[in-house]
Amino acid sequence: MNIKIPATSANLGPGFDCLGLAIALYNEVCIKPSTYQSISIKGEGEENVKLKKNNIFVSIFYDVYQELVGKKDFFRFEFYNAIPFSRGMGSSSAVIVGAIASAYEMAGIKVSRETILNKAILYETHPDNIAPAVYGGFTSSVVENGKVRTLKKELDATLKAVMVIPDRPMSTAQSRTLLPKSYLMKNVVYNLSRSSLLTAAFFSENWDYLRVASRDCMHENRRMRQMKELFDVRDMALKNGALMSTLSGSGSSFFNLVLDENVDRVAMALKSHFEMFRVEIFDLDNHGFQILKS
Incomplete structure (x- = not known):
């Protein structure tokens, strides 16, 4: 079997840990029955020997597979990685979702996407990246009593993502240490109002609201101070016609949503300045x- 899993951009400004969308950049994995376990990696991470010795995809796959069939069979795993590591584009969520979906498929058990999502939340504690990796589109999610509840909106083909991908990573764990333990009420209301408007704008396709709705006062600026060029990236993208410009996940990549008619102008401006x-x-x-049987 073959499976491909999309990259994602999470938070989208004020939607901390709950909003995300899927990007048409994919990790692909081919899994074949074998007489012994083996792993090959091409693309991102192919030079990293540790990924073959301690592969999270394979570990999660076997956790779920053995739970389903009660034994450990052997497989060959061939990875074709296009999603950058540690750049805020959902590479970890692609691994988790891909491994779980693959385990069910190789076990011969039909399963809903909702089940896969709720299995994934056991490995990834917030749903902002795993929900769009499962469903695609724009997703708004909550976790209630350990169960993920998600609404999805398909995204119009006239919308494009212009991604600015820095030459160095930003650690999610480290960037979370930069955030305060508590927030002022006015800051909480600021983000609640904008994440609500952002969700409404996506579902109603009122793109003119995205610029104001995507503003954040809880996490973005604190994280961006680790790489101050990102402030200029945001300013440049908005100046040249981006509908919204937000830190992708915890960074270091920057997500810019752009109408097709403006995409070349935004991309050229960013390329020339960065x-x-x-x-x-x-x-x-x-x-x-998406699962594709060979």
Whole structure:
């Protein structure tokens, strides 16, 4: 079997740990029955020997597979990784969702996407990245009594993602230590109002509201101080017509949502001013993970 899992961008400004969307950039995995376990990696991480010795995808796959069938069979895992590591584009969520979905498929058990999502929350404690990796599109999620509840909105083909991908990572765990333990009421209300408007704007396709709705006062600026060029990235993208410009997850990548008619202008402006960073244009993904039997 083959599976491909999309990259994601989470938070989207004020939607801390609950909002996300899927990007048409994929990790692909081919899994074959074998007489012994083996792993090959191409693309991102192919030079990292540790990924073969301690592979999280394989570990989660076997956790779920053995739980389903009661034994450990052997497989060959062939990874084709396109999602950058530690850049805030959901590489960890792609691993988790892909491993769980693959385990059910190889066990021959039909399962709902909702079940896969709620299995994934056991490995990833917040749903902002795993929900779009499962469903695609724009997702708004909550966790209630350990169960994820998600609403999805498909994204119009006229929308593109212009991603600015820095040459160095930002650790999610480290960036969370920069956040305060408590917030002022006015800051909480600020983010609640904007995340609510952001969700409404996506579902109603009122793109003109995205710029104001995507503002945040709880986490973005604190994280961006680790890489101050990102403030200029945001200003440049908005100045040249981006609908919204937000730190992707915990960084270091920056997500810019752009109408197709403006995408070249935004991308060229960013490329010319930030030559040290990758600037890539992607479609958005409305499918989530996809399993393709060979």
